[in-house]
Amino acid sequence: MAFKHLIGLQDVSKEDIEEILDLAVSFKDVILRPIKKVPSLKGKTVVNMFFEPSTRTRTSFELAAKRLSADAVNLAISTSSVVKGETLLDTVKTIEAMQIDIVIIRHSVSGVPLYLSQRIKSSVINAGDGMHEHPTQALLDMFTIREKKGKISGLKVAIVGDILHSRVARSNIWGLTKLGAKVRVVGPSTLIPKDIEKLGVDVYTDVEKGIKDVDVINILRIQLERQKKNLFPTIREYAMLFGINTEKLKLAKPDCLVLHPGPMNRGIEISPNVADGEQSVIEEQVTNGVAVRMAVLYLIGGGKKDEENTD
Amino acid sequence: MKKILIKNGIVVDPANNIEEKLDILISDEKIEKVSKNINDKDAKIIDVSGKVVMPGFIDMHVHFREPGFEYKETIESGSRAAVKGGFTTVCCMPNTIPPIDNQAMVEFINLKSKQVGLIDVLPIGTITKERKGEELAPIGELFKAGAVAISDDGNCVLNSEIVRRALEYCKMFNIPIIEHCEDKNLSGEGVMNEGYYSTLLGLKGIPKAAEETIVARDILIAGEVASKLHIAHISTQGSIEILAWAKKQGVNVTAEVTPHHFTLDESMLTGYDTNYKMNPPLRTKDDIKAIKKALKNDIIDVIATDHAPHAELDKDVEFNNAAFGIIGLETAFPLIITELVMQNVLTLSQAISKITINPAKILNLKKGTLSVGSDADITVADINKEIEITEEFFGSRSSNSPFIGKKMKGAIEVVIKKGKIIYEDK
Numbered sequence: 001m002a003f004k005h006l007i008g009l010q011d012v013s014k015e016d017i018e019e020i021l022d023l024a025v026s027f028k029d030v031i032l033r034p035i036k037k038v039p040s041l042k043g044k045t046v047v048n049m050f051f052e053p054s055t056r057t058r059t060s061f062e063l064a065a066k067r068l069s070a071d072a073v074n075l076a077i078s079t080s081s082v083v084k085g086e087t088l089l090d091t092v093k094t095i096e097a098m099q100i101d102i103v104i105i106r107h108s109v110s111g112v113p114l115y116l117s118q119r120i121k122s123s124v125i126n127a128g129d130g131m132h133e134h135p136t137q138a139l140l141d142m143f144t145i146r147e148k149k150g151k152i153s154g155l156k157v158a159i160v161g162d163i164l165h166s167r168v169a170r171s172n173i174w175g176l177t178k179l180g181a182k183v184r185v186v187g188p189s190t191l192i193p194k195d196i197e198k199l200g201v202d203v204y205t206d207v208e209k210g211i212k213d214v215d216v217i218n219i220l221r222i223q224l225e226r227q228k229k230n231l232f233p234t235i236r237e238y239a240m241l242f243g244i245n246t247e248k249l250k251l252a253k254p255d256c257l258v259l260h261p262g263p264m265n266r267g268i269e270i271s272p273n274v275a276d277g278e279q280s281v282i283e284e285q286v287t288n289g290v291a292v293r294m295a296v297l298y299l300i301g302g303g304k305k306d307e308e309n310t311d
Numbered sequence: 312m313k314k315i316l317i318k319n320g321i322v323v324d325p326a327n328n329i330e331e332k333l334d335i336l337i338s339d340e341k342i343e344k345v346s347k348n349i350n351d352k353d354a355k356i357i358d359v360s361g362k363v364v365m366p367g368f369i370d371m372h373v374h375f376r377e378p379g380f381e382y383k384e385t386i387e388s389g390s391r392a393a394v395k396g397g398f399t400t401v402c403c404m405p406n407t408i409p410p411i412d413n414q415a416m417v418e419f420i421n422l423k424s425k426q427v428g429l430i431d432v433l434p435i436g437t438i439t440k441e442r443k444g445e446e447l448a449p450i451g452e453l454f455k456a457g458a459v460a461i462s463d464d465g466n467c468v469l470n471s472e473i474v475r476r477a478l479e480y481c482k483m484f485n486i487p488i489i490e491h492c493e494d495k496n497l498s499g500e501g502v503m504n505e506g507y508y509s510t511l512l513g514l515k516g517i518p519k520a521a522e523e524t525i526v527a528r529d530i531l532i533a534g535e536v537a538s539k540l541h542i543a544h545i546s547t548q549g550s551i552e553i554l555a556w557a558k559k560q561g562v563n564v565t566a567e568v569t570p571h572h573f574t575l576d577e578s579m580l581t582g583y584d585t586n587y588k589m590n591p592p593l594r595t596k597d598d599i600k601a602i603k604k605a606l607k608n609d610i611i612d613v614i615a616t617d618h619a620p621h622a623e624l625d626k627d628v629e630f631n632n633a634a635f636g637i638i639g640l641e642t643a644f645p646l647i648i649t650e651l652v653m654q655n656v657l658t659l660s661q662a663i664s665k666i667t668i669n670p671a672k673i674l675n676l677k678k679g680t681l682s683v684g685s686d687a688d689i690t691v692a693d694i695n696k697e698i699e700i701t702e703e704f705f706g707s708r709s710s711n712s713p714f715i716g717k718k719m720k721g722a723i724e725v726v727i728k729k730g731k732i733i734y735e736d737k
Contacts, residue, residue: 088627109630109631110512110630111514114583115629115630130631131515167513170513193510193516194509195506198510199510199511
């Protein structure tokens with residue numbers, strides 16, 4: 001398989017998702033070694049362009065690129081100083097002038113990675129665009145689930161929280177349903193986007209029903225400022241109705257995994273006991289994130305498989 | 312005396328119920344005679360065999376951006392776009408900077424229009440001062456200076472009391488209030504229709520109720536005070552149902568739809584192309600069906616373009632930051648022919664009524680007909696000729712159109728304004 005861009009899992013086939021996940025398994029071996037580097041992307045230049053604050057995803061991509069021996073740079077972009085209307089075209093010109101091979105972009109507006117991919121010669125990887133997609137997050141979530149459960153097909157997965165504004169939810173829905181999971185979205189009715197069931201998911205507004213007997217719960221971060229827009233009345237009420245605590249977690253299967261893309265609001269969408277409990281795989285998600293992003297960069301960067309084990 | 316004889320065309324004049332092969336004799340600025348086989352030795356003859364001869368089109372909803380946004384459009388470039396589209400009269404919305412909310416501004420538009428001298432650009436005044444929705448604009452002053460209607464287009468008048476007073480006050484002048492129906496509290500930061508596609512694309516949605524609640528509110532107020540209301544760019548099935556109910560009740564309400572709202576739907580936004588971003592947003596295929604039915608049943612009276620020119624710097628940006636709207640003057644007639652007439656939604660005559668006599672009646676204009684004695688505003692078109700929309704095709708200063716690259720039927724061949732040939736397709 002050869003990718004040019006990764007904009008969203010909507011456009012990636014089941015087979016291609018599986019190939020990424022398989023490849024990530026071997027890269028996980030790499031990053032657990034004492035010498036965590038392979039020369040696959042030597043001479044390639046990867047740029048992180050984050051128009052939105054992020055430490056975890058940006059660092060994860062940076063590490064992934066460096067472990068593949070690519071030259072990885074971060075382009076700090078102060079969105080506040082950029083005049084409205086000039087940003088994107090300037091970005092396009094900058095990228096074109098720098099002879100970059102792969103651009104990793106995060107932007108607060110949906111559609112920006114697609115826009116860039118249509119106008120530059122470099123490959124584009126979407127590191128999260130608005131409320132649209134965050135494909136590598138979903139891939140690492142699926143990698144984690146598959147690693148722990150041995151499969152994805154047939155599993156019941158509940159995504160809990162602010163589905164409306166969540167790119168993580170959308171990418172997970174595309175990926176998980178393609179791989180045969182039964183996906184539920186659970187959240188307050190004000191935060192469930194219209195016609196989401198047409199994406200092949202079941203909708204629950206009662207969290208207790210929503211997580212009953214599920215194999216996986218993926219808890220989304222709730223943006224506290226949504227409360228000011230009357231999307232839910234109080235933080236307390238949100239925590240009471242939708243926060244996952246040990247009590248509620250008992251409704252799921254005993255071996256149910258708990259995922260969270262981070263950063264967490266402990267005590268709001270997830271209780272500290274659950275976040276740090278036995279069923280939580282939240283820290284492993286971070287480790288797996290690097291492996292999955294290495295796989296994506298490798299496939300997009302046209303890395304050579306043979307070189308993988310040469311030191 | 313300067314005479315022009317238009318020979319052998321199919322004359323379509325809905326105001327007089329005419330759709331047959333006739334000749335038209337123009338004498339100076341006026342139509343002198345409409346009948347079979349006219350001969351006149353002194354007249355310049357234009358043979359239009361096989362072509363359709365119609366009253367010059369009227370677009371009651373355009374944005375010519377002058378003053379304030381001349382980089383997008385001017386009265387001159389907008390007039391050229393209108394002529395290319397077969398329009399000899401347009402009404403320009405007052406959301407300029409400064410807005411058309413006083414006599415001087417109305418006179419400025421009239422002066423500019425005369426200086427350009429191509430078509431009639433008729434000003435629409437604001438409903439409220441500075442379009443802020445707070446205090447009534449001097450509507451009488453605007454009317455006396457020549458405003459043909461009032462509208463805060465781009466903004467909805469959110470205060471119902473002001474809507475009531477404006478409607479009542481306008482009765483003295485018998486001009487309509489043209490409402491941009493959008494409850495801003497409901498539409499919020501929305502950039503497209505709320506539904507499956509906004510969910511898919513992760514774009515903020517504009518619910519249909521944002522339009523429908525205001526359509527209903529204004530209709531109820533207009534009915535109660537017995538005044539004249541015109542709904543701009545209607546876009547949803549729900550609005551149409553409310554409108555149909557109101558007409559049945561005898562409320563003095565009319566409505567327009569844009570060509571893009573009967574042609575394009577929300578599914579076309581999947582590439583995040585900002586040329587599909589408009590307000591009201593493109594709706595669903597079901598809404599298009601309802602719009603077509605309402606056009607056929609004359610629930611929707613008028614087709615108006617909402618010609619909204621924007622430069623590249625307004626459109627070639629992040630989807631959320633892109634301006635709403637597309638240009639429409641040059642593509643309106645081909646879309647009417649291709650989407651409505653060719654698909655048997657409307658007869659040619661009915662379609663033409665919606666861009667001639669119907670808007671003329673709503674605005675009390677002595678236009679939109681080929682009756683003897685009328686101004687010789689005439690548009691000749693070849694409805695079977697295919698055209699391809701290209702960037703060069705546009706007379707407008709802007710080319711923000713989702714129709715670039717599309718082929719459609721309906722070519723404007725000749726446009727005559729007050730007896731003067733202002734456009735001839737070579």
